[in-house]
Amino acid sequence: MKTPKVQLLLTGNELMTGDIVDSNSAMIAQQLKELGLQISRKVTIADDLPLLINEINQLAAQADILIINGGLGPTVDDLTAQALAKATEVTLTEHSQALAHITSWCKKLGATLNEPNLKQAILPQGCEIIANKQGSAVGFKVNHLNCDIYCTPGVPHELSTMLIEQIKPDIMKKIPKELITDVTRLQVFGLGESTLQKMVNEQLPDWPSDIELGFRAGMPLLEVKLTTNSLQGHTQKEHWQQKISSLLDDHLIAQVTDKPLGLAKHLLLKLEQKNLKITTAESCTGGLIASMLTREAGSSQSFEAGFVTYSNAIKSKLLAVDEEILNNHGAVSEATVLAMAKGALLQSSADMVIAVSGVAGPEGGSKNKPVGTVWLAWGHKNNLKTVCLLIPLPRSHFQQYVASIGLDLIRRELINSQQTAQYIIERQVN
Amino acid sequence: MKTPKVQLLLTGNELMTGDIVDSNSAMIAQQLKELGLQISRKVTIADDLPLLINEINQLAAQADILIINGGLGPTVDDLTAQALAKATEVTLTEHSQALAHITSWCKKLGATLNEPNLKQAILPQGCEIIANKQGSAVGFKVNHLNCDIYCTPGVPHELSTMLIEQIKPDIMKKIPKELITDVTRLQVFGLGESTLQKMVNEQLPDWPSDIELGFRAGMPLLEVKLTTNSLQGHTQKEHWQQKISSLLDDHLIAQVTDKPLGLAKHLLLKLEQKNLKITTAESCTGGLIASMLTREAGSSQSFEAGFVTYSNAIKSKLLAVDEEILNNHGAVSEATVLAMAKGALLQSSADMVIAVSGVAGPEGGSKNKPVGTVWLAWGHKNNLKTVCLLIPLPRSHFQQYVASIGLDLIRRELINSQQTAQYIIERQVN
Numbered sequence: 001m002k003t004p005k006v007q008l009l010l011t012g013n014e015l016m017t018g019d020i021v022d023s024n025s026a027m028i029a030q031q032l033k034e035l036g037l038q039i040s041r042k043v044t045i046a047d048d049l050p051l052l053i054n055e056i057n058q059l060a061a062q063a064d065i066l067i068i069n070g071g072l073g074p075t076v077d078d079l080t081a082q083a084l085a086k087a088t089e090v091t092l093t094e095h096s097q098a099l100a101h102i103t104s105w106c107k108k109l110g111a112t113l114n115e116p117n118l119k120q121a122i123l124p125q126g127c128e129i130i131a132n133k134q135g136s137a138v139g140f141k142v143n144h145l146n147c148d149i150y151c152t153p154g155v156p157h158e159l160s161t162m163l164i165e166q167i168k169p170d171i172m173k174k175i176p177k178e179l180i181t182d183v184t185r186l187q188v189f190g191l192g193e194s195t196l197q198k199m200v201n202e203q204l205p206d207w208p209s210d211i212e213l214g215f216r217a218g219m220p221l222l223e224v225k226l227t228t229n230s231l232q233g234h235t236q237k238e239h240w241q242q243k244i245s246s247l248l249d250d251h252l253i254a255q256v257t258d259k260p261l262g263l264a265k266h267l268l269l270k271l272e273q274k275n276l277k278i279t280t281a282e283s284c285t286g287g288l289i290a291s292m293l294t295r296e297a298g299s300s301q302s303f304e305a306g307f308v309t310y311s312n313a314i315k316s317k318l319l320a321v322d323e324e325i326l327n328n329h330g331a332v333s334e335a336t337v338l339a340m341a342k343g344a345l346l347q348s349s350a351d352m353v354i355a356v357s358g359v360a361g362p363e364g365g366s367k368n369k370p371v372g373t374v375w376l377a378w379g380h381k382n383n384l385k386t387v388c389l390l391i392p393l394p395r396s397h398f399q400q401y402v403a404s405i406g407l408d409l410i411r412r413e414l415i416n417s418q419q420t421a422q423y424i425i426e427r428q429v430n
Numbered sequence: 431m432k433t434p435k436v437q438l439l440l441t442g443n444e445l446m447t448g449d450i451v452d453s454n455s456a457m458i459a460q461q462l463k464e465l466g467l468q469i470s471r472k473v474t475i476a477d478d479l480p481l482l483i484n485e486i487n488q489l490a491a492q493a494d495i496l497i498i499n500g501g502l503g504p505t506v507d508d509l510t511a512q513a514l515a516k517a518t519e520v521t522l523t524e525h526s527q528a529l530a531h532i533t534s535w536c537k538k539l540g541a542t543l544n545e546p547n548l549k550q551a552i553l554p555q556g557c558e559i560i561a562n563k564q565g566s567a568v569g570f571k572v573n574h575l576n577c578d579i580y581c582t583p584g585v586p587h588e589l590s591t592m593l594i595e596q597i598k599p600d601i602m603k604k605i606p607k608e609l610i611t612d613v614t615r616l617q618v619f620g621l622g623e624s625t626l627q628k629m630v631n632e633q634l635p636d637w638p639s640d641i642e643l644g645f646r647a648g649m650p651l652l653e654v655k656l657t658t659n660s661l662q663g664h665t666q667k668e669h670w671q672q673k674i675s676s677l678l679d680d681h682l683i684a685q686v687t688d689k690p691l692g693l694a695k696h697l698l699l700k701l702e703q704k705n706l707k708i709t710t711a712e713s714c715t716g717g718l719i720a721s722m723l724t725r726e727a728g729s730s731q732s733f734e735a736g737f738v739t740y741s742n743a744i745k746s747k748l749l750a751v752d753e754e755i756l757n758n759h760g761a762v763s764e765a766t767v768l769a770m771a772k773g774a775l776l777q778s779s780a781d782m783v784i785a786v787s788g789v790a791g792p793e794g795g796s797k798n799k800p801v802g803t804v805w806l807a808w809g810h811k812n813n814l815k816t817v818c819l820l821i822p823l824p825r826s827h828f829q830q831y832v833a834s835i836g837l838d839l840i841r842r843e844l845i846n847s848q849q850t851a852q853y854i855i856e857r858q859v860n
Binding site: 015016017018019020021022023025026027028029030033038039040041042043044045046051216280282285286287288289290291293294295297298299300303304305306307308309310311313314317318347348360361362363395396399 | 445446447448449450451452453455456457458459460463468469470471472473474475476481644646710712715716717718719720721723724725727728729730733734735736737738739740741743744747748777778790791792793825826829
């Protein structure tokens with residue numbers, strides 16, 4: 001068995017006009033990568049029958065696998081079935097399996113089956129139906145010029161389920177076992193790609209070539225991927241996963257399983273386990289930390305009150321920050337942020353707190369406290385800690401990063417971390 | 431002059447592996463659309479010299495204009511110049527204009543010119559240099575098989591500037607004047623695409639075919655585009671823009687000029703004009719409204735305090751919501767949300783307030799107050815209003831939409847709107 005050659009055909013007027021950005025092909029590429037397959041060429045065209053037929057013939061002649069995405073819908077500009085029938089020189093016919101699916105789908109939605117829906121059951125004679133658990137349009141597979149052609153829906157979540165549950169297992173049958181890729185993902189906070197790469201180079205210099213190390217920078221989390229595509233790699237992986245996990249130490253949030261959880265969700269789960277409540281006192285992040293917490297379902301278990309105290313007068317009034325502290329030290333100071341934390345704890349009766357005050361910019365910086373300066377106070381009510389960091393990023397990135405750091409500092413308290421986070425090492429001032 | 435046929439070639443391994451989602455081609459399509467041009471075919475391939483040469487020859491033979499994106503960088507996998515030299519059968523040579531640009535670019539960054547940088551000045555003999563104001567890699571243009579080939583950088587902001595300032599004006603010379611497109615964009619909140627389309631069909635039935643009406647759904651704003659590509663259309667547009675503006679009424683936020691402002695920014699500008707301060711009292715949105723306001727630079731002029739009161743006890747303690755109200759009416763009620771609004775005004779000394787309490791889900795719904803139920807209280811301290819809406823969306827969409835409605839209700843107060851917003855007409859309960 002040789003590695004099959006894969007090409008991709010995307011169809012849709014909206015892809016040509018720039019009205020939508022195509023994320024489906026990245027999804028398909030990532031899924032195929034886990035099988036050790038790479039897409040060699042990708043063509044995108046508008047909904048035009050002669051163009052489609054021509055392109056299908058060209059691509060099928062060059063590839064072992066062709067995935068066609070889009071054009072399965074009920075409207076007149078959905079032309080994939082028609083184009084495939086023409087290209088493969090068969091007739092279009094009603095498929096009872098497809099009709100049964102559409103009928104039960106409409107029933108489930110309480111909708112009546114109409115003419116356009118029925119069109120979705122008219123498919124090339126002899127094609128193999130691919131189930132669609134998420135939508136009305138079934139996928140289908142035909143073989144043409146020795147190429148397996150998979151026709152898939154354009155709606156991303158329909159495509160995703162069909163890919164993972166139907167198409168990948170089907171393709172897998174054709175691939176040499178030793179080529180199949182195994183990917184492990186680790187969620188990391190507080191380390192940049194280049195820093196981590198440097199740490200690996202220095203501290204794990206004998207990292208094996210059979211385990212590909214990849215990074216996907218996200219905001220706020222970095223995903224570290226360990227990919228193996230050889231038997232050698234597969235067997236070595238657990239050992240090296242442990243090594244890099246030790247290296248990451250408490251920067252490692254979790255291994256990603258099905259759906260990755262965010263920083264806030266990890267934190268809330270730990271708070272709930274320990275039956276602790278948290279409160280927030282925010283100046284420069286303006287409610288973002290509270291918002292990140294309450295975005296998660298079930299957050300009311302651990303979060304009852306948050307304070308957005310933007311002006312000095314409000315810091316005094318709501319959180320009882322002494323006016324003298326504000327006058328003597330300023331709003332962006334250790335004394336102020338500590339007083340904010342204490343005030344929020346007192347007002348809310350929470351057990352833990354995160355308080356932030358900083359210069360988000362673009363205005364408001366000074367020589368001693370330039371834009372990007374931020375004081376944080378955090379921890380358990382019996383053990384508050386403070387730090388001053390310099391994070392000279394544009395306003396909204398600054399807010400996002402500071403809010404994430406706030407959540408991470410609390411997470412580290414909850415796991416009793418003894419390690420100093422890299423962002424403190426790199427960005428601490430004073 | 432006929433309309434030129436445009437094709438697009440994207441190159442880059444990262445586009446094939448799914449590590450990045452291509453947004454450049456949508457950007458190119460949008461810019462070309464303003465010239466009345468559509469991309470007919472788009473091919474994406476990895477960084478592979480023979481593939482590139484073959485693809486360039488095929489595409490150039492079929493098109494009048496070919497835009498190649500990517501592969502202009504300094505590393506070994508940047509192959510565009512090399513591929514074009516091979517395809518057009520010329521040699522690669524150092525271009526003094528390109529070298530001067532790279533030299534001054536490195537100087538500007540305080541970096542020393544190195545070998546890889548120098549490679550970016552080695553381009554096909556006889557090509558025309560296209561300036562890059564945003565990065566080190568110049569673009570270039572060659573003619574091959576009667577097709578104008580524009581080679582552009584993959585970095586989005588470099589591409590954007592080059593497209594708008596260099597390539598569009600160059601292409602425009604080749605296009606019949608009457609085909610050039612003129613686009614007007616209107617920012618709208620609170621009307622869905624289909625509702626608006628129906629309103630236009632019913633109330634402006636004689637909408638002229640020379641003015642294309644398009645929608646781009648965003649969260650939270652909808653963009654309405656009026657596109658004309660004929661002299662007839664251009665001259666009629668102002669008249670019809672006024673008609674649709676009247677139809678949109680106070681759902682129209684603003685005409686988009688250079689960089690569209692968000693809902694929060696529009697609101698903050700109006701508050702500042704009128705020298706008014708606003709406060710927030712949030713339950714189900716959990717700080718998101720405060721966060722949307724403070725994301726904007728200068729928000730401290732009009733926003734000093736926000737309250738996130740997630741539990742009943744905290745609503746009583748921080749905002750002095752009477753416990754009897756909570757017991758008799760529940761947290762999601764008119765009486766509670768009104769008391770929250772009054773409490774926040776009192777505590778903050780603000781002039782205006784938005785208060786929300788609702789069932790964000792997925793848990794917590796009941797027969798009388800299902801998931802998606804939300805009470806809002808808002809307005810000037812002397813004139814508070816309330817409404818109950820049903821917005822059965824998934825949690826994070828619910829929060830986003832409710833927060834946006836909160837901001838919009840205040841915006842409508844500030845412009846003394848007499849119109850009932852469509853979201854109230856459609857979603858009001860009780």
